[in-house]
Amino acid sequence: MKRKPAAMLTHDVTMHVVDHPTKLGRKRDLGRDAEILDAALEVLSETGYEGMTIDMVATRAKAGKATIYRRWPSKAELVIDAVGCMKKHEATAPLPDTGTLRGDLIAMIKPQSIEDGEKKFQIMAGVLAMIGQAPELAEAANAAIIQPRATANRTLMQRAKDRGEIAADCDIDTVSLVTPSMVAYRVLLLRKTVDREYLISLIDGVLLPALGLSGPAACEDARPRG
Amino acid sequence: MKRKPAAMLTHDVTMHVVDHPTKLGRKRDLGRDAEILDAALEVLSETGYEGMTIDMVATRAKAGKATIYRRWPSKAELVIDAVGCMKKHEATAPLPDTGTLRGDLIAMIKPQSIEDGEKKFQIMAGVLAMIGQAPELAEAANAAIIQPRATANRTLMQRAKDRGEIAADCDIDTVSLVTPSMVAYRVLLLRKTVDREYLISLIDGVLLPALGLSGPAACEDARPRG
DNA sequence: TATATACGATACTCTGGAGTTCCGGATCTC
């Protein structure tokens, strides 16, 4: 990040053989990449960007520092890559379809997803400081942490709109971001846990009313409108 | 923060005079405190906690490092104090009272408050990383940045509730946090500016609907309910 | 087998910045 990394040639061109794609020697173990990135995310969530050291990551991944620096030119690049790869860990459980928007939103509250989310927001906190210096990191964090949840919400709401459960002029794009934003605030600044009760209070106290439905009773009134 | 600071006696107890409260020598210029804290906040908003150095703060405040370390034992303490003192900069403009909740909320959108807010969220980003290590910092940031806005919102909403404009069972405490949370997300992660248009879209697309009012038209319908 | 590269592990260099100390000068009490 500070000095320009020396150009790393991935193959040598000898005098005798110009076309020489097959590299000699032991091959790089591509599986280590993911293990190192995972270790980086763990350390990141525990100590933040400042507190994180390459040695910690190496120890956690049972790797040598040289192995890490052979693959990423700097600590910053490693972190950016790690955050960018978080998205792939997303458990792609199918969206629920209970017939009512409230039912769908409640069905998405699973202990596993809560725990998973809490760790991700820890990572986000650790990374937020350097976002000002590395805008691509903001994008990566947004794509990996906030957007998946917002997209799920938006899909469920669009379905509700399609079947006439909510009005056609609702601002779905904005409302779908309410939960992730409020959860981020609660975890990062209030340092409170996010439990099922809180999420339900958000759904019944903000989301559904904002979409023109009124709390738990609304699930009994999900017939299409004329 | 790393080594225990030597106990700093604020007065000597001589053999001859036990009660000797008046200190000798030049008095500490208390006005410098605020100037140093302001400088710290400026640097913090520009570079984040990591990037910030005591030298930068000293230069910005036209002070010597010794002057800073005479008043705060460490960089961390300085930052915590600076964030804690942000609250006092709050422009205590009187809350608007236009007769309708929407009118009040819109009246709170002022160019000055937007600009001011943007800077505060920059500071928050710079500080968020070390919040994990210093919970009191989370409290300070919350009290200085989020709570003032939430409190203003809550007051306006309570008034609306009192005059019957919105239902008595609305979850005002939660809804009043929606705007600050969404603005924080937009500034910190999306890195977009917060303009009047966006705030109005939040008011009309989320806040008012969530409270049972339906957008701009609602301001013409602010009569108390039976 | 000879060569080349990857591996984990360890020791090393080097730099930036936290925190300390000293200086000359100013301002206070006595």
Added chain:
DNA sequence: GAGATCCGGAACTCCAGAGTATCGTATATA
């Protein structure tokens, strides 16, 4: 005036951590 403490400024110590180099070993090609 004398001594104490402040000031801004600058030089200094000290250290954690980024990044590099090296070693013995493992695994690949030729």
